Amino acid sequence: MREFSAADVTRSSGDLFAAAAAEPVAITKHSKARFVVMTIEKYNKMASQTDPRRVYAMGELPDDLAGELLNSLEVDLND
Numbered sequence: 001m002r003e004f005s006a007a008d009v010t011r012s013s014g015d016l017f018a019a020a021a022a023e024p025v026a027i028t029k030h031s032k033a034r035f036v037v038m039t040i041e042k043y044n045k046m047a048s049q050t051d052p053r054r055v056y057a058m059g060e061l062p063d064d065l066a067g068e069l070l071n072s073l074e075v076d077l078n079d
Contacts, residue, residue: 003028 002019003026009016016037019025024038
């Protein structure tokens with residue numbers, strides 16, 4: 001990912017937009033990435049994607065998932 005400093009943004013916005021048309025571009029401030037510039041198409045694609053994975057703490061796993069997990073573990077242990 002290309003990077004532009006915050007100071008570069010005002011001096012070379014044309015270069016920034018050209019780079020962002022090809023791939024997301026990081027805007028840095030004090031050498032740390034702070035923002036990302038990308039096409040609206042890329043943003044909309046990212047925003048519409050959902051990740052079906054979930055994380056549960058011990059004791060929070062729903063009963064139906066706990067049953068599936070135990071069954072899978074038993075099958076694996078018996079193989």
